[in-house]
Amino acid sequence: MFRLTDIRKQPDGITFQQTLHLEEVLKAREPEILALGPVAVQGQVSHDQGLYLLTYTMTYQLTLPSSRSLEPVLLDNSQALQEVFIAASDVAAKQELVDDDLVLIVEGDHIDLTESVVDNILLNLPSRVLTPEEEQEEDLPSGQNWSVLTESQYDAQKQAEKEASSPFAGLAGLFSEDDTN
Numbered sequence: 001m002f003r004l005t006d007i008r009k010q011p012d013g014i015t016f017q018q019t020l021h022l023e024e025v026l027k028a029r030e031p032e033i034l035a036l037g038p039v040a041v042q043g044q045v046s047h048d049q050g051l052y053l054l055t056y057t058m059t060y061q062l063t064l065p066s067s068r069s070l071e072p073v074l075l076d077n078s079q080a081l082q083e084v085f086i087a088a089s090d091v092a093a094k095q096e097l098v099d100d101d102l103v104l105i106v107e108g109d110h111i112d113l114t115e116s117v118v119d120n121i122l123l124n125l126p127s128r129v130l131t132p133e134e135e136q137e138e139d140l141p142s143g144q145n146w147s148v149l150t151e152s153q154y155d156a157q158k159q160a161e162k163e164a165s166s167p168f169a170g171l172a173g174l175f176s177e178d179d180t181n
Helices: 004-009 023-029 088-099 113-123 132-136 151-164
Strands: 014-020 039-048 051-065 072-087 104-106
Touching: 004 039, 014 113, 023 113, 039 113, 051 113, 072 088, 072 113
Parallel strands: 072 104
Antiparallel strands: 014 039, 039 051, 051 072
16 A cells, blocks of 8 residues: 555655465456466555556466366466556546546555456456367367367358358359260
């Protein structure tokens, strides 16, 4: 947590390096998270012309269930982030930045690094998680009268159905190359 008054007092900004243990907080907000290792965060927070700039890199290991088999998958993540904040009292002076969603409004008298890290981890959760074996497999799951298709397989199937249902499909092969009157 960085107090706005402390940030303004430091012309070069405040440099930080922390290890955060956020597994319980993240599991409470996203039940699909199976595990989260310590989050290593390093960066700087500074003040310039009424804006507070929070720049940091976070590195962590996250375990999520596979999208196909629900087996646990360990993911190594590293993200570089930059967020711009404005004090609630200064919003009127920079209203256009607030309207364009280019800045976050600081509620209170501090910027909470933990909240920023948690929000950014959740925002960057992958929608597709596969084990190394599943990534190598060409075959997708299937069953009786159903199968999972990739987008390109689906498009090819729709194109084949469209061509088969064409009124001219019955004429295919009617005239061969060998038929020369």
